[in-house]
Structures are given as structure tokens and as C-alpha cells.
Amino acid sequence: MTAPDPQLLDRLARLLGPKGYTTDREVIAPWLTDWRGRFHGDSVALLSPADSEEVAAVVRLAGEYNAPLVPQGGNSSMVGGATPPADGSALILSLRRMNRIRSISSDDGVVVAEAGVILANLHDAVAQRGMRFPLTLGGKGSATVGGLVSTNAGGTQVLRFGTMRALTLGIEAILPDGSRFDGLNPLKKDNRGYDIRHLLVGAEGTLGIITAASLRLVPAILDRAVGWIGVDSPHQALKLLRLIEGRAGDAIEGFEIVPADSLSLVLRHIPGTRAPLAGEHPWHVLVELDRSDPAAEAPASQLEALLAAALAEGLCRDATIAVSEAQAEAFWKLRDSISEAERANGPALQHDISVPVSGMPDFMLSAADEIRRTYPGVSVSAYGHLGDGNVHFHVRAPDDAPTEWQTSAGPTISPHVHDLVVAAGGSISAEHGIGQMKLAENVRLADPARLMALSAIKAAIDPKHLLNPGKLVPLATDEAAP
Amino acid sequence: MTAPDPQLLDRLARLLGPKGYTTDREVIAPWLTDWRGRFHGDSVALLSPADSEEVAAVVRLAGEYNAPLVPQGGNSSMVGGATPPADGSALILSLRRMNRIRSISSDDGVVVAEAGVILANLHDAVAQRGMRFPLTLGGKGSATVGGLVSTNAGGTQVLRFGTMRALTLGIEAILPDGSRFDGLNPLKKDNRGYDIRHLLVGAEGTLGIITAASLRLVPAILDRAVGWIGVDSPHQALKLLRLIEGRAGDAIEGFEIVPADSLSLVLRHIPGTRAPLAGEHPWHVLVELDRSDPAAEAPASQLEALLAAALAEGLCRDATIAVSEAQAEAFWKLRDSISEAERANGPALQHDISVPVSGMPDFMLSAADEIRRTYPGVSVSAYGHLGDGNVHFHVRAPDDAPTEWQTSAGPTISPHVHDLVVAAGGSISAEHGIGQMKLAENVRLADPARLMALSAIKAAIDPKHLLNPGKLVPLATDEAAP
Structure with missing residues (x-):
């Protein structure tokens, strides 16, 4: 690959102006490395168009000069999906300046947001209108609409309303030939051939530059109930999920499984945390029920009845419901801190994988067994979105492992995990995408x-x-x- | 295009055997014309493979000899999508022998059905397991799973669970190079790049031959309430829909709008029909609420309360709720007979179109006005799936029109209707597809x-x-x- 043509850079500088074009190394530096510091790239210029016309002009110019473009939103990819190539051949195309919310319709339940709108800002803007955008994730302070759509992002709250694919009602994008795909109108029925919207969702910016999206809104949450439940096994957890789905399917906002060793890592490494239940349990479930409609049953009484039924039917060992919002937050903090606690504990190989929901309990136990047996000394934790058939399957280094264990063991252990996933009919990337890493x-x-x-x-x-x-x-x- | 190579036919005959291969003109004849008799094609052979391996072998052989294939299920396309070309160059690839239901899982809510399974048979098979496949349509006695998926079929019951796209959790297909896409496993999260499943749904058999699909099941309906409501206008009907969605969103199974003239055509032409309400109303709404969960509110009392609120808030003129299943069926018959009544009445140009739901009331009135003004003597009825933003926009011939009016007026009036749809940000094919016709x-x-x-x-x-x-x-x- 060759460096970008100086004539191209000159034309881009004139097109975008000083706000939209920089070659300042200090300004560019943070965007050359992924946030976890695993992937390093290089680029001579950072392009920040102000609107979709400028994006189209950039794409056309880049095409004319055969210059690669790397689209970037919040640069929070988990798989190096937004880091430019190391040879400096590509230009970074940042969508962050395109951060307007074009419209919010509470009646239709639709927000039209430009690609650069940060998720947390989207949440705030629609909340002011009494609505909610139901998807959220750890990187909400940096992740942008364009990146979320392009990676079909998930998170802990997809059980009820789905991933970005289900929430993306329309897309505006610039295709590689510079043409604009005008698909923002949210048509519930449209059978004019291949579904370009679904093709662009999850395409990781390889087929077009998403410049705006129409996203589904739902009514704001009125109140919620968050429970912490001790269970025998993933199999029991799944039975519990089926029970709750059967009687309160439309109210389940989250259903997360946490093994005992993940919980103990959190309690050891994260200050101010404590176990919700008194006894020891091999597995735990975090469940949240919500309501938006004041006429619906209150989530707390609904959850209380469900957990009483679960105890009576032998579907759990013990359970408690948060008595305050603060306690509900504390329960969620236990779940959300697992990753951080593991990092504090030592090196680990992380795998974001999915299998069919019904096969997940078997997979969690048998795959963990096989990995532990094959690589003596490692620990395995599988935790996360049981209801989506998606867990984070983490293999932690033996206690005496050298610091470079990840680099040395990864090329052996990760393919082994992936082979087990494929054998179980699953996916080696449930929600993070492929990027460079996979x-x-x-x-x-x-x-x-x-x-x-x-x-x-x-x-x-x-x-x-x-x-x-x-x-x-x-x-x-x-x-x-x- | 040339006729199929005799050597190819010989090899296909040997591959498929007498049950899977015929050149009998009488056997082939019904599959050469679409069911409405508008499109006529020709083909020397009808291929009926028994399984996906045979489909793959047929696709590879056809590729070797450059012979086009026309996939067929129930041959009930509304747009000539399954009629072979008239020059006889193509072979018909019927999936009807592949009619096995491979598995039904009530726990997971998934049925795996082969492409040739007829919709009505699918309904029966899952009903025996206490489950329901929620999509239905007029042609359910002939339409097959492969055709339904390939055309992203809709119907009157999509408000709650969506079109085939939303119900298709997985696909098995043979791609044009003869490779098999193994995507039957229903993974809730899978981010391994371009979504091939969504690409094949609605592709009308132009990208691959669907051989089986994993389809979503929902619990069987426990009971339902069907109401017939007189309203002032489509605008009022939409406000009524928003009211019902707000308070009983998860229960709405159908919400159809019917203008007075469509109703009067049904009453005139369809024996045994009568108007549900005493007075005259310019527009009518048919609404159905269902429940599957015995703990949920009974649909009848729920609908009664909603209609009382609607009357109090001035959102309807009059309303009645069917007091028996027979009356509920009679209400639905009024809606389902509109097409037949129109055909009995005289020639009409039918347009299956969609616009954003919020824009539909304006569109229904203004587009009808413009067409009536421009073509004196025609009548316009727009009726159907208001909740999906999808109506059937029918332009009926003037009373004195010659029998060939459709052929003479169609090329002027239909493009005019389509121009209005595009101006309103809509789709010229909401649920029937493009096929040959569009x-x-x-x-x-x-x-x-x-x-x-x-x-x-x-x-x-x-x-x-x-x-x-x-x-x-x-x-x-x-x-x-x-």
C-alpha cells in the first residue's frame, strides 16, 4: 500500500475546512490505537465531515485516488474494528461531528440520530421526551450511533427489545460509489428486494458509511424490580428463565448468569461490594423486571410471586429482591464489574460466544471442563446473557503464569474454545463482531x-x-x- | 436463450428418478401460469428433488449447463414471481416434495420446516403441540414455507409478531455455486458479518434456493375479542390504534381499516354477510385482541374498556364486540371478502403499497382525491393493514368501462399511484414483492x-x-x- 496522494490531502483539506481536516499528530494520536491498547495503526489525516454531503464527497474523492477509509465513532471496538492499518495508507473518517438528533417522535416511537451521536446523549435526549432507547452498554459514554449500528451492538438489556438490528428501523448511508442510500423512513412493510438495511447493520463499515439511523423508542420505565438468585447450575437457571418468560415474558429486561468464582473475584477486587445472599451458591442469576404502563402489575410484586413459585418448584436455592434503587444498582454493579475484577486478578483470554439458548447450559459446563482438563491450572468462568444464548467465556491464567501468558497461550486455547463453539452450532462472535481480531x-x-x-x-x-x-x-x- | 441441453435433462432424470423428474405436459401445465392467470410461461421439465442434497446437485448441474431454474412452492405469487419465462429456457424447480417438519420444540418456541411444507399444514402440526405459528394469509392452503420466506410474506396478523422476516430464525439454502448455507441454528446473537439470512428473506429465489427454515412459534391463543368500530376518518382510526397500542400493545393481533364503499361492495356481492353496526359510517375498523396467558386480562373485558374509553374520548362513532366465535368469524369474513367482492363488481387496478404509519391517513385521503380528480369516473378504495402502514389501494373502473379497461388504463394510472407513494416516502411493494409485475x-x-x-x-x-x-x-x- 502507498501513502495517500498529497493532491488528495490537499483537496480534502479544502473540502472539509479546518474543523473537518487535521494532520496534527497530537490530535490524531488517540485514534490510532484501540481503547484496550491491543491494536496500533497509523494515519496522516483525520477527516471529520459535518454532514452526509461531505461524507459523500470524501468517499468519492477517496475512490478517485484509491485511498482506503477507516470509519470511526467512539473508537470503542472490542475487536480492533476501528483501528487503521499500521502502514499509514488509510485515512480516518470520523463521524463524531455529525452529532445532531434530527427528530424525535414520541407518537411513532422513532428518533432519527446522526452517526456521531453518543449513546449516553441519545438516552438523555429521548428521556426528556418521556421515552427510552432501550439498548445500553458499558461504553455508552463514548460509543456512537454509527458504530452501534455497524457492529449490531448488544449488551445486558437486549432480552426484551433485541440488539441494534431489531432497534434500527431505517438507515442513511453513503455507499462506496458515493451514492446515498436513503432508507431512513421507517416502513413496517417493504418488499422491494434485498434488504440493504439489514446488510449494513453489522457490516463493520465495510459496505458503506452510515451517516444517520432511525431508531426505535419505547416508553420510559416507570419502575423496576431487580432480584439476585442462587441456583444449582446453568440448567436450573435456564428453567428459571423459562418460568419467568412464561408468566412475565414482556417484562424481562435482563437475565444474567454469574458463577461463584466470578462473584468472588468481584467481592475481592471491587471496593464496596458485598454478596446479596447469605449462603454460598455455585451459580447466581441477576434478573430485572420492568414496567412502563401504570396499569400493569408492579414488577416488585410480580417478581416476588415468581420467585416464590420458583422456590416452591425447586428452581432456585435462595433469592432476594432489591429493596431500594441503591440496592438494585449494587446488584447490577456486581454483574458489571466482573470484567474489571478479572483484569485486577490477572491475565485472561476472553471469548464472546453464542450457542442456541437451549444448548447453553450443557455447553457452559462441558466446554469449561474440557478446557480445564486440557490446560492444567487455568480457571474458566462463563457468565453473562444466558437468555440470549451469549456468554463471555473467559479462561484465566494459572496462578504462576508469566505476564505474557495471554500472548503465548492465546493462539492455542482460543482456537480450542472456538472449535467447541462451532461443534455446538454456535457463533465465535456473539456481539463484538470480527474486526481484525477474529x-x-x-x-x-x-x-x-x-x-x-x-x-x-x-x-x-x-x-x-x-x-x-x-x-x-x-x-x-x-x-x-x- | 436456448432450450435446455438434452444431456442435462438426461442427467437430471437419472439424478432425481421418476418421482422427482417429469416432462409430462399435463403434469407441468398448472405450474406454467400464475394463479390469477396473468403471466404465462413454458418449461420442458418439472424437477422435484426429495432433499437438500438433491437440490444442491440440481443447482450444480444447472450451473454446468447454464440452465436457468425457477423455484416454485405453492405458485401463489401475486406478482408473477414463480412463473417461468415464456421462451422455455428455464426448468421449474419445485420444492413441494420437501414437506417434512424436521422438529418442533415447544420449550424453545422453534419449528424447523422444509421449504415445501404448506402453511395450513404447519399451523396444524404446531397446534397439536399447543403452539402457534402466528402468520397466516388467504393462500394458506397452497403457500409453502420456502415461498413465504422468499417473499417475506405478511398478511392480516403481523402487527404483533411481524412478517416472515421477524419469524424466520434460521435458514438452510443452496447458493448458486451449489454450496449449502447452514444457518438453521437459531442464534439470538451472531455478529460474524453480513447477515445472509436477512439477505435471503425476500430475495424471491434470486440468490439461493431455500430448502428449510427455523421459524418462531408462540403460545396458542387462549381466547380473543374481535371488535367492529365505526370511525370518522383514517386519522381517527390511527388515534384509536395509538390508544389501544398504549394500553394493550402486546395483545393486538389485527387492526384493519375498511372504507364504507368496500363494506357495501361486500354486503352486495358476498352472500350471508351483514353490517355489524346499525348506522352508516364513512370508515370502519376491525380490531382483534388475543391472550395466550390465562393470568392476563381477558381480551373481551380489555377491549370493552378500551372501546368505552375511545367513545368517551371521541375516538370513534360507534362500536360493537363479537359475542361469539361465529360472530368474530363473520366480522373477519367482511374484511377478508373485500377482494372477492371487488372482483365480482368489475375491473380494478390493485396496488399493494406502504408509507410510514403516521403518514398513512393523509396519504389515503389525498392520493384517493388526486386519482379520482385525474381520472373521472373511477372509484378508489384504500383498505387493510393501517397498523403496518400498508393498505391495498384499489382503483375501480368507471361504470361504463370496457372489459379491457385494466389493460388500457393500468399503464397510466398505476405509475401515477406509485409516484404518489414515492413522494410520501413509501414503498411500491409492501408485501407482495416485485416479481415480474413490478x-x-x-x-x-x-x-x-x-x-x-x-x-x-x-x-x-x-x-x-x-x-x-x-x-x-x-x-x-x-x-x-x-
Whole structure:
């Protein structure tokens, strides 16, 4: 790859003006590395167009000069999906200046937000109108609408309303040829052929630059009940989930499973935390029921009745319901701190995987057994979104492991975990995407039909491979690699 | 195009055996014309593979000999989507022998059905397990799973659970290169790149042959309440819908709007029908609330309270609730007979269109006004799925029109209707697809980005254009046409 043509840079500088174009190394530096510091890239210029017309002009100019573009929102990818290539051939296309909320309709339950709107700001803006955008995640202070749509983001609150795919009613995007896909109108029925919206959701910026999205809103939460439950096993947790789904399906906002060792890591490493239940339990469940409609049953009494039934039917060992918002927050903090507690504890290999919900309990136990047996001394925690069939399967280093354990053990252990996932009919990326990090593993494990379609569609829509090169789609050279 | 190579036919005959291969003109004849008798094609052979391996072998052989294939299920397309080309160049690939239900899981709420399973049989099979597949439509006695998925079918019951797209959790398909896309496992979270499932849903068989699908099941209906309501206008009907959604959103199974003239055509032409309300009303709404959970409020009392509130708030003129299942069926018969009554009345041009729900009331009135003003003597009825933003916009011939009025007036009036739809930000095909019938109109009206993506993806996945040629995707020659 070659460095960007100086003539291109000159034309981009004139197009975008000083607010939209910089080559200042200090300004660019934070955007050259992913937030976890695993991937490092380089780029001579940071482009920040103000509107979709400028984005279209940038895409056309880049096409004219064969210059790759790396779209960026909050730069909070978990898989290096927004880090430019190291050779400096690409330009960073930041959508952060496009941060307008174009409209909010409470009647229709739709917000139209530009790609650069930060998730936390979106939450605030719609809350002021008595509405709620139901998806949230740890990086809400930096993650942007464009990145959330492009990665089909998930999180702990998708059980009721789904991932970004389900919440994205419409998209405006600039395709690689500079044409604008005008798909913001939220049509509930539209059968005019291939669904371009669904193609762009989760495409990681490789097929087009998303400039705005129409997103589904739901009524604000009136009140909630958060419970902490001790269970025997993932199998019992799943039975408990089925019980709650059967009687309060529309109210379940979250259903997370936490093993005893993850909880103990949190209690050890995170100040101010304490266990919600008195006894010891091998597994725990965090459940949240919500209501928006004052005429509906109050979540607290609903959850109380459900947990009483669960105890009576032998579907849990013990349970408690938070008696205040502060306690509800404390329960959630236990769940949300697992990742941080693990980092404090030592090196770990993290796997964001999914299998069919009904197969998850077996998978959690048997895969953990096999990994522990094969790599003596490692610990395994699988925790997270049981109701979505999606857990974070973490393999922690043995106590005496050297600091570079991740680098040395990863290339052996992670493919082993992925093989087990594939054997269980699952996905090696449930919610984080492929990016750079899982590119080779996806090529190794995806079935030929899926890889054929992936490469063929990329070549058809972006024949010069200029949008987010090196992410998600293998180049011919990647495919040839062993 | 040339006739199929005799050597190919010989190899197909040997591959499929006598049950799977026929050249008998009498057997083939019914599948050469669409069910409404508008499109006529020809084909020398009807291929009926028994399983997905045979489908893959047929696709590979056809590719080797450059022979086009036209996939067929129940042959009940509304847009000529399953009728072979008239030149006899293509072979019909019927999926009807693949009619096994592979599995039903009540726990997971998933049925895996092969492409040839007829919708009514699917309903029966899951009902025996206490479950329900919630989508239904007039052609349920002939429409098959493969066709329903390939056309993203809708119907009168999509308000609560969505169209086929939302109900299709997984797909098995043979791609044009003969590879098998194994996507039946219903993963709730899977971010491994472009969503092939969503690409195949609604692709009208142009990107792959769907051989099986995993479909969402919901609990069986315990009881229902069906109401018939007189309203002033579509605007009032929409306000009524918002009221019901706000208080009983999860229970709304159907919400259909019927204008006075459609009702009077039904009363005139369909024996045994009578008006549910005593007075005259300019517009009517049919609403159905359901419950599956015995602990939920009974739909009848829920609907009674809602309609009392609507009357008090001036959101309707009069209303009645069916007092028996027989009366509920009679209310639905009024709605379901509109098409038949119109056909009995005389020639009409039918348009299956959608606009954003909030814009539909304005559109229904203003578009009808403009068409009536421009073409003196015609009548216009817009009726149907108001809650989906999807109405059937029918333009009926003047009283003295000649029998060939449809053929003479169609090429002027239909493009006019479509122009109004596009101006309102809508779709010229809400649920029937593009097929042959709307191919030219879609090319005329779709934005360049959408057409680019449509043609590029088709060329990438099916470079020889062998799957369902002449449907949905314009060939180079179609695009060049004026």
C-alpha cells in the first residue's frame, strides 16, 4: 500500500475546512490505537465531515485516488474494528461531528440520530421526551450511533427489545460509489428486494458509511424490580428463565448468569461490594423486571410471586429482591464489574460466544471442563446473557503464569474454545463482531457458503476494498494464508 | 436463450428418478401460469428433488449447463414471481416434495420446516403441540414455507409478531455455486458479518434456493375479542390504534381499516354477510385482541374498556364486540371478502403499497382525491393493514368501462399511484414483492444506491443469473429500456 496522494490531502483539506481536516499528530494520536491498547495503526489525516454531503464527497474523492477509509465513532471496538492499518495508507473518517438528533417522535416511537451521536446523549435526549432507547452498554459514554449500528451492538438489556438490528428501523448511508442510500423512513412493510438495511447493520463499515439511523423508542420505565438468585447450575437457571418468560415474558429486561468464582473475584477486587445472599451458591442469576404502563402489575410484586413459585418448584436455592434503587444498582454493579475484577486478578483470554439458548447450559459446563482438563491450572468462568444464548467465556491464567501468558497461550486455547463453539452450532462472535481480531478464526471456521457470500458481496459493493480494509472480510492474501 | 441441453435433462432424470423428474405436459401445465392467470410461461421439465442434497446437485448441474431454474412452492405469487419465462429456457424447480417438519420444540418456541411444507399444514402440526405459528394469509392452503420466506410474506396478523422476516430464525439454502448455507441454528446473537439470512428473506429465489427454515412459534391463543368500530376518518382510526397500542400493545393481533364503499361492495356481492353496526359510517375498523396467558386480562373485558374509553374520548362513532366465535368469524369474513367482492363488481387496478404509519391517513385521503380528480369516473378504495402502514389501494373502473379497461388504463394510472407513494416516502411493494409485475416500476422509481446494490449483489452471488431470471433484478437489457 502507498501513502495517500498529497493532491488528495490537499483537496480534502479544502473540502472539509479546518474543523473537518487535521494532520496534527497530537490530535490524531488517540485514534490510532484501540481503547484496550491491543491494536496500533497509523494515519496522516483525520477527516471529520459535518454532514452526509461531505461524507459523500470524501468517499468519492477517496475512490478517485484509491485511498482506503477507516470509519470511526467512539473508537470503542472490542475487536480492533476501528483501528487503521499500521502502514499509514488509510485515512480516518470520523463521524463524531455529525452529532445532531434530527427528530424525535414520541407518537411513532422513532428518533432519527446522526452517526456521531453518543449513546449516553441519545438516552438523555429521548428521556426528556418521556421515552427510552432501550439498548445500553458499558461504553455508552463514548460509543456512537454509527458504530452501534455497524457492529449490531448488544449488551445486558437486549432480552426484551433485541440488539441494534431489531432497534434500527431505517438507515442513511453513503455507499462506496458515493451514492446515498436513503432508507431512513421507517416502513413496517417493504418488499422491494434485498434488504440493504439489514446488510449494513453489522457490516463493520465495510459496505458503506452510515451517516444517520432511525431508531426505535419505547416508553420510559416507570419502575423496576431487580432480584439476585442462587441456583444449582446453568440448567436450573435456564428453567428459571423459562418460568419467568412464561408468566412475565414482556417484562424481562435482563437475565444474567454469574458463577461463584466470578462473584468472588468481584467481592475481592471491587471496593464496596458485598454478596446479596447469605449462603454460598455455585451459580447466581441477576434478573430485572420492568414496567412502563401504570396499569400493569408492579414488577416488585410480580417478581416476588415468581420467585416464590420458583422456590416452591425447586428452581432456585435462595433469592432476594432489591429493596431500594441503591440496592438494585449494587446488584447490577456486581454483574458489571466482573470484567474489571478479572483484569485486577490477572491475565485472561476472553471469548464472546453464542450457542442456541437451549444448548447453553450443557455447553457452559462441558466446554469449561474440557478446557480445564486440557490446560492444567487455568480457571474458566462463563457468565453473562444466558437468555440470549451469549456468554463471555473467559479462561484465566494459572496462578504462576508469566505476564505474557495471554500472548503465548492465546493462539492455542482460543482456537480450542472456538472449535467447541462451532461443534455446538454456535457463533465465535456473539456481539463484538470480527474486526481484525477474529478475522483469521472466522476464515478458519466459517462454512464455505458464508465465506463465499461475504467476499462476493464485499467485492460487488466495494470492488476496490477501500472501506475499512483489513476488517471482517478476508483479502485474497488472508484467504491464502494457512 | 436456448432450450435446455438434452444431456442435462438426461442427467437430471437419472439424478432425481421418476418421482422427482417429469416432462409430462399435463403434469407441468398448472405450474406454467400464475394463479390469477396473468403471466404465462413454458418449461420442458418439472424437477422435484426429495432433499437438500438433491437440490444442491440440481443447482450444480444447472450451473454446468447454464440452465436457468425457477423455484416454485405453492405458485401463489401475486406478482408473477414463480412463473417461468415464456421462451422455455428455464426448468421449474419445485420444492413441494420437501414437506417434512424436521422438529418442533415447544420449550424453545422453534419449528424447523422444509421449504415445501404448506402453511395450513404447519399451523396444524404446531397446534397439536399447543403452539402457534402466528402468520397466516388467504393462500394458506397452497403457500409453502420456502415461498413465504422468499417473499417475506405478511398478511392480516403481523402487527404483533411481524412478517416472515421477524419469524424466520434460521435458514438452510443452496447458493448458486451449489454450496449449502447452514444457518438453521437459531442464534439470538451472531455478529460474524453480513447477515445472509436477512439477505435471503425476500430475495424471491434470486440468490439461493431455500430448502428449510427455523421459524418462531408462540403460545396458542387462549381466547380473543374481535371488535367492529365505526370511525370518522383514517386519522381517527390511527388515534384509536395509538390508544389501544398504549394500553394493550402486546395483545393486538389485527387492526384493519375498511372504507364504507368496500363494506357495501361486500354486503352486495358476498352472500350471508351483514353490517355489524346499525348506522352508516364513512370508515370502519376491525380490531382483534388475543391472550395466550390465562393470568392476563381477558381480551373481551380489555377491549370493552378500551372501546368505552375511545367513545368517551371521541375516538370513534360507534362500536360493537363479537359475542361469539361465529360472530368474530363473520366480522373477519367482511374484511377478508373485500377482494372477492371487488372482483365480482368489475375491473380494478390493485396496488399493494406502504408509507410510514403516521403518514398513512393523509396519504389515503389525498392520493384517493388526486386519482379520482385525474381520472373521472373511477372509484378508489384504500383498505387493510393501517397498523403496518400498508393498505391495498384499489382503483375501480368507471361504470361504463370496457372489459379491457385494466389493460388500457393500468399503464397510466398505476405509475401515477406509485409516484404518489414515492413522494410520501413509501414503498411500491409492501408485501407482495416485485416479481415480474413490478420490475419496470421498481427500476423507474428506486434510488440509484438501492438499484446499484440490488444488481451488484445479484451479480456477485449468481453471476450467471440462473436463479429465477426475470424476477426482481433487472437484467442489463431491462435497465437500458426507457
